[in-house]
Amino acid sequence: MRNITKLFPGVKALDNANLKVRKGEIHALVGENGAGKSTLMNVLSGVYPYGTYSGSIFFEGKECIFKGIKDSEKTGIVIIHQELALVPSLSIGENIFLGNERAKRWLINWNQTHMQAAELMKRVGLRESPATLVKDIGVGKQQLVEIAKALAKNVKLLILDEPTAALNEKESENLLNLLLELKKEGITCILISHKLNEVLKVADSITILRDGRVVETLDRHKDDVSEDRIIKGMVGRELTNRFPERTRKIGEVIFEVRNWNVYHPLIEGRKVIKDVSIKVRKGEIVGIYGLMCSGRTEFAMSVFGKSYGKHISGQIIKNGRELVLNSVRQAIENGLAYVTEDRKSAGLILIDDIKRNISLASLDNISKNLVVDKNREIYVAEEYRRRLNIKCSSVLQKTGNLSGGNQQKVLLSKWIFAKPDILILDEPTRGIDVGAKYEIYKIINNLAEEGKAVILISSELPEILGMCDRVYVMNEGRIVGELDREEASQESIMKCIMQSIKEVV
The missing domain is CATH 3.40.50.300 (P-loop containing nucleotide triphosphate hydrolases)
Incomplete structure (x- = not known):
């Protein structure tokens, strides 16, 4: 060529x-x-x-x-x-x-x-x-x-x-x-x-x-x-650190899921999530790691307004108060956000422009009497374009014409604009190059420093170890290990999974 x-x-x-x-x-x-x-x-x-x-x-x-x-x-x-x-x-x-x-x-x-x-x-x-x-x-x-x-x-x-x-x-x-x-x-x-x-x-x-x-x-x-x-x-430069430095302060527990059980939406009697309990503190990034089919995404989606599964039981507690989240709308209204692993089909409307995608989860913030203020929508989109360094010709550009990394930034902008207290990130850097990954890691770090509670789901162990303060290990729908930052390593995480497999056998 x-x-x-x-x-x-x-x-x-x-x-x-x-x-x-x-x-x-x-x-x-x-x-x-x-x-x-x-x-x-x-x-x-x-x-x-x-x-x-x-x-x-x-x-x-x-x-x-x-x-x-x-x-x-x-x-x-x-x-x-x-x-x-x-x-x-x-x-x-x-x-x-x-x-x-x-x-x-x-x-x-x-x-x-x-x-x-x-x-x-x-x-x-x-x-x-x-x-x-x-x-x-x-x-x-x-x-x-x-x-x-x-x-x-x-x-x-x-x-x-x-x-x-x-x-x-x-x-x-x-x-x-x-x-x-x-x-x-x-x-x-x-x-x-x-x-x-x-x-x-x-x-x-x-x-x-x-x-x-x-x-x-x-x-x-x-x-x-x-x-x-x-x-x-x-x-175009040396990238000496793959992950940004952690300077955040971790506070008290602000989000908790207790004894969470979920059944498969189509296969009757098949239990996908089994008595899962997790806690997340203010300003903390908590990782959930597991092999494929461990139940990580199913757990996250079921917590986010029961968008996966049926016969769901258990408790969701935020700031000491139990929440009842029977829909995605209720989850958003109660300060939860879920950044899906599948941005192309479930996270973004690719044929729509950047500004519409950013405002989509929180139209109330740019509307009056159910009418969208288009000038306000453009102003907000421009603000997030600058803040997250979204590379585009204009916020009126179609989202589908952006690169994968910039699409991911639009998806993050959408949920940050919703002003959540609890942010669930499911494979936030999948299909993204190392430079764009570092930018997204900085965004995640900044959110934690602002006092958000972040749950990070990833299939990349280096990402989990480089970003998280604490790690829950999942296998076959169960939590099989909980490790602090100091004790978390590739060996200790895989040991939790292997031991759980032996116990099942």
Whole structure:
């Protein structure tokens, strides 16, 4: 890719970006949110067609003029986006050949479809039947379906945009091992990832982008490559501390959940949360850590106005007074806020502008006689844009056009503007680069210093250990450990989980 420049209204997303990828290598593309990584790959794959950008693309020595994604796929370039393009109600086999059906005279050959799907599934390590519905398999396996779908198109260059963002550690490792196997088969990969440990594990070359420009390309087999060097290239400075200093004072207990029980909303009799009790003090950041399916998110959502589960029992106490929270509205009115792990479908309205998203949870604060004061709404949005350093052309910009890190800041702005006393943060830095993570950590720290009680749910142990004053460990719907900052470590947390598993066995 030579001198690629791509403009959006008010923003130069790519500025004479150049990229060279060798055949048969895994080439990582790293940079902060908004650096231009996904935009560059959308240009390469024809999502942004020829004519909407300037510059040239050459593949296997020939110049490419892609008018759409079908043109790039015919050449052997296939992109897998972070938001998977699968149809949940269709089978794995149907999804693998969606848009690429095994058909003759408009009639699908189902025997051929299922046989070839089974071969491709075996190749990527899926043992399910091709007739299994996609909605009945986990996100990790859905990623493998996407790769099988790419292999069905005779892929030569596979582009993966944040493929492990929503996966647990084991699923991520399996996916990375699969990329190494595909490399042995001669398939070239471009990997976009914020997880630098994964990049260093599999990448042969690493290209760093900053503000739409290519900073440098490192050869992992020749250059001295480390996480610190990559981070410096990404953010333009040394990042000596991954977490801000803690200077806050911790006060008395202001929030408590006692003997909390929750049943599954669909499966009768299945208990998801079992006698969970936690306490949070004023100015304290309390972590909740657990492996996948430990019940962390289900617990948080059920506390936040019973937005998950049924037959919920237990007590919620704030400042010594018991609360009855039967709806999200009641939770907000009583000073609770929940920042969801799924910002795209449950946290933000991506087709709406930034100002509307920020004001959405507290319209009363910008309204009079049920009429929204639009000038006040813009003023508030501008204030939070400045306070949280949201990078955008205007608060009237569509939220869906922002980078992941800036979307997360809009989501945080929405709940900070609601002026909560208790803030529940569920995976607040998922899919965000190290620079944006540090900014969000500072925001969380500031909220705690203002006297808010913060509950931080994260699947990243370093984040839990770096940010929290106390940690609750969850497994299979139960609290299996409580550790102070001084005694919390990766070993002590995993020991709590392992011991609880042995007790169940």
